[in-house]
Amino acid sequence: MMKLGARTAPSRSLRPCRVSLGGRAMQRAAALVRRGCCPGTPGPWGRSQSSAAAEASAVLKVRPQRSRRERILTLESMNPQVKAVEYAVRGPIVLKAVELELELQRGIKKPFTEVIRANIGDAQAMGQQPITFLRQVMALCTYPNLLDSPSFPEDAKKRARRILQACGGNSLGSYSASQGVNCIREDVAAYITRRDGGVPADPDNIYLTTGASDGISTILKILVSGGGKSRTGVLIPIPQYPLYSAVISELDAVQVNYYLDEENCWALNVNELRRAVREAKEHCDPKVLCIINPGNPTGQVQSRKCIEDVIHFAWEEKLFLLADEVYQDNVYSPGCRFHSFKKVLHEMGPEYSSNVELASFHSTSKGYMGECGYRGGYMEVINLHPEIKGQLVKLLSVRLCPPVSGQAAMDIVVNPPVPGEESFEQFRREKESVLGDLAKKAKLTEDLFNQVPGVQCNPLQGAMYAFPRIFLPARAVEAAQAHTMAPDMFYCMKLLEETGICVVPGSGFGQREGTYHFRMTILPPVEKLRTVLQKVKEFHIKFLEKYA
C-alpha cells in the first residue's frame, strides 16, 4: 500500500460520541425521533405525530450533538421516491402498539391487559396452528436424518425426498435456480391446471418469489418507464393494499386510482375503470391494471362476469394485467366462488388468451396454511414476451434466488396430501377447521358490525379482513385535525389506546373523500374475536357520545 500524506486526525483517547452524548436518554430520544415523532419534520410514514414528539424534542434540546458533522444521508439528501413511500399496515399505529406492549410488560397499568394485533393478516401470530403435514415435510427437508425416523409419515417423506432431489447437493442450503426449484415449479403448474379445470399451465411461466410482494414489485419494476406525460400509469383499486402505492412511489410511476363500489359490496365497475383511464391519459401513459381478488382490504369476491369485463377492458385499452390472487382459498359467502383471471382469460378465446398479458400471484402466507414467515410465493405469467422473460430471470438472478425453504413451503401449499395418502385425513380435518372458522368469523364480524350505530359493513365474501365504514361526527373530525391526524387515524389511535385493539385506518388504503373506514383482520379465535368486536362496539358508542 502507498503511504498517505499528513493527516488531521484527532486524538484517539476520547470515548466514542454515543456514550458522551447522554446515554439512555439520548438513545430514547433518537428512538422517538426515528418513529417519526419529531415536530417540524414529517414522520417516515408521512402521517401524524404522537404525543411522544414533545418529549423527544425536549431531550434533544437538553443534549445537542455538538461534535457531530452534518450527515451524508439525511431526509433532505435521501432518495425522494423512497421518502414518498407510505405503508400503513406497519405504520405509526403499529409503532404505538409496540410501545403499549412494552409498557404493559413493564407493569404500567392500561385499560386492557394485552394488545390485539388485528392490523395484519398474520394467522399464526393470532394462534392458528400450522398445518402438520407442511411442517413435517419442512422438518424432513431441513434435517434429512429424520427421513429414517419412524415418527414421520411416508407421504411426508416422499414429498421431502422429491424436493431435496431437486436441490443442489440435495440441500435446502444451496441456491436454487433464479426462477425457483424446477420440480416445485412443475407442482405449481400442475396445481394451477387442476384449479382451473384443465386449462394448461406451463412450469416455464412460473416464477417462485419471496412472498407475493416480491413478485408484484419485480414485475412492476420491469413495467415502469418513461418521463413526463409518458410516465407509466398503474391502475389500482381504492381501497388498495398499500404495497401497490408504495412500489409505485418507489418506482416513480403514476398511481391511477379506480374506486370500488362500496354501495355494491365493493364490486369493480368497468365504467369506473374507463373513467380512470380516460382521465389518466391526460397526464401519463396508463399501462398496467392491478386487480386484487378476493379483495384486500375490502373482501369482495369478483364474479366471473366482472372478470370477463375487466379482461375485455384490458384487451381493449392495451393494459398489462396484474391479478393479485393470494386469497384464492379464502372464499366464504355462499354463492361466491373464486375464478382465476387465467382461467377466464383462456375461456374467452384465442384473441384474448393469446394477446392479453397477465401476471398472477399467489403466496404461502394466506389461504389455510398461513405460513407468512417463510416468504414463499409464485407468479404465473401469460403472454409475456420471450425477451422479457429473459429480462425477468436476469433481474431475479441479481438477488440469486427466493428462500428455498419458502419454495418448499409453496410446494406443500400447491401439493397437499390427497385422498388415499396416509396424512390425508388429518390434513383434511385441519384445513376444514381453519376455513370453517374463518367463514364463521366472516359472518360474525359482518353481523356484529352492522349492529353498531354509525358503522356499516359489507359482507366479508372472502380474504380475511373487515373494512367497515365508520361515520364520524364533525367534532371528531375537528379534533383529529387539531392533532394533524387523518380522522380515521385519530379514531384508530383512540381505539388502540383505550382497548388495546390495533387496526389500520382506511386512509392507509385509500377511500372516497369524506368517508372513513378501518381494516381489521378476522384472525383471532372465534370467542376472542367476539370479545374484540364487542369492545369495538362499546368504544364506538362512547366515541360517538364524546364527539356528538
Place this chain on the structure above:
Amino acid sequence: MMKLGARTAPSRSLRPCRVSLGGRAMQRAAALVRRGCCPGTPGPWGRSQSSAAAEASAVLKVRPQRSRRERILTLESMNPQVKAVEYAVRGPIVLKAVELELELQRGIKKPFTEVIRANIGDAQAMGQQPITFLRQVMALCTYPNLLDSPSFPEDAKKRARRILQACGGNSLGSYSASQGVNCIREDVAAYITRRDGGVPADPDNIYLTTGASDGISTILKILVSGGGKSRTGVLIPIPQYPLYSAVISELDAVQVNYYLDEENCWALNVNELRRAVREAKEHCDPKVLCIINPGNPTGQVQSRKCIEDVIHFAWEEKLFLLADEVYQDNVYSPGCRFHSFKKVLHEMGPEYSSNVELASFHSTSKGYMGECGYRGGYMEVINLHPEIKGQLVKLLSVRLCPPVSGQAAMDIVVNPPVPGEESFEQFRREKESVLGDLAKKAKLTEDLFNQVPGVQCNPLQGAMYAFPRIFLPARAVEAAQAHTMAPDMFYCMKLLEETGICVVPGSGFGQREGTYHFRMTILPPVEKLRTVLQKVKEFHIKFLEKYA
C-alpha cells in the same frame, strides 16, 4: 355490476394461440430467444450470442406469430434501467451449463461426464455438508413436536425455544418485525461485540435481511438521488461483485470505478480512490464508497492500515461507507486477519467513530455454514441519522419481513455452540474441517494455477474464489471478436464446452482494459478440485497452442 356495450370479441371456438403456433418447435425457439440468443437484439445479459441463435431464428422464420398483437411489455417499452442491468455470475455461461447438463441427461455424448459449477459460491451444492447443530435447531423450530424427542441435544433445543419464544404465536410461520426478530438482533449485536474485542454493538442498529444482497440494495436505494451532475456516484472496486453494478444500473446511479492493484495482491490503494473521486466529481456527486473485504472475486484481505486509510478517506471526502464483509470467516493466508470496518472505525477515535456513516453486511451463505438457500443476512448501521432509520424500517416494512427461517439460521451463525455445551465438540470438528479444507484448497489453487504458462494467480488470502489472470494470444482475441464475445467469455465458453467446468469471465466483474481473467470457486472437494485444476491446465495449454 353495470353492463358493457357492444363488443368486438371474436369467436371462442378457436384453440388458443400457443397450440396453433407450432407447439414444441415454437416453444423451443421462444426459449432460445429468451436466453438472449436472437441475433439483432442484445441478449438480456448484454453479452454475446451462442451458436443456438441461428437455430432460434430459423424456427421463428418458419412459424411467424401472425395473429399476435403487439405486446405491451417489450424490450423497447420496458424499464430501461432494468434493461441495462447485467449479472454475470448467473449469465449466459450458466444458461449454457444448464443446456449441457440437459444434453448429458439425454445421453448426448460430451468430452466430459458432468458439469462442474464453479461459477458461484454455493458450498452445499458442491457437496459441503451443513453444520449439524444449525440444522438441528432449524428442524426444532420448524416442527416443535421434536422438542420432546430424545434424539436432539439439549443445547439445540434451548436455542430453538429462545427463537420460538421471540416469534409471533411461537412460530416461524408468523411475520417478524420488519427489522427482524428482536432476540436474533440481540444475538447479532453480541456476536459483533465479541468479534470486535468489546466494541459495543446496539441491536437497534441491526437489520436482518434476505441475504446480504437485500441489505446492500436496500441501503443503496435510500442513498441514491439527484439528476444530471448531482446524480449519486457509487464507488465500487474493479473487479467487483456484480450485484453492485446491477443495483447501480437499476437505481440509475453513477458507477464510479476504482481499480484494485493486481500487481500488489489486489490491494486497495487510496491514491486510486482519490483519482476516482476527483474524476467522478466532474460528472456526478460521489457519495458512497463500497468495499468488499475479504474481496470477491479477488480474495484479498485488507490490512488494518489499509482500512484505516479508507476510513480516513471516507471521512475526508464525506463518503457513506458500505463494507461488504460476508467473507469475514473465510481468511486463509498466514499473516492475514479479518478486521471489521466497525472496529477500526471505533479505534480511530470519536471524530471518526461519531461521524463516519457506515453500513456493514454479513450473511448465512458464506463462512463455514454455507447456508445460501435460507437467504439469511444482517446489516449493521453506524451513525445513521435517526430519521433515516425510520425511513429504512418503513421501506423494509413494504416487503413485511425477511424470511424468518433465514433469520433463525443467522442466529445460529452468530450464536454457535460454545465450549461446555453438549454440541460443541461436533460443531468444532465440522467447522475446522470446512475451514481447514478451504485453506488447503486456496493454497492448492494458487500453486497449480501459477504452474500454468500464461496464467498468473494472486494468493487466495480469503473468500472462496480464484481470479487468475489469463494471457490470451492475439488470435484468440480476434476469434472472440468474430463471435462478438468478450475474449474471456469466449475462453470460458470453450472451457465449459470442452471440459464441463463452468467459471465466470472476468469481464463480468470488470478488469483493467486489455487484461483477462476468470473467477472460479474453490468449493469442490479437495481431490475433485485437483482434477478440475488439472483439466483447466490442459485446456489452457491446448487453447494457447490452437491460437498461438
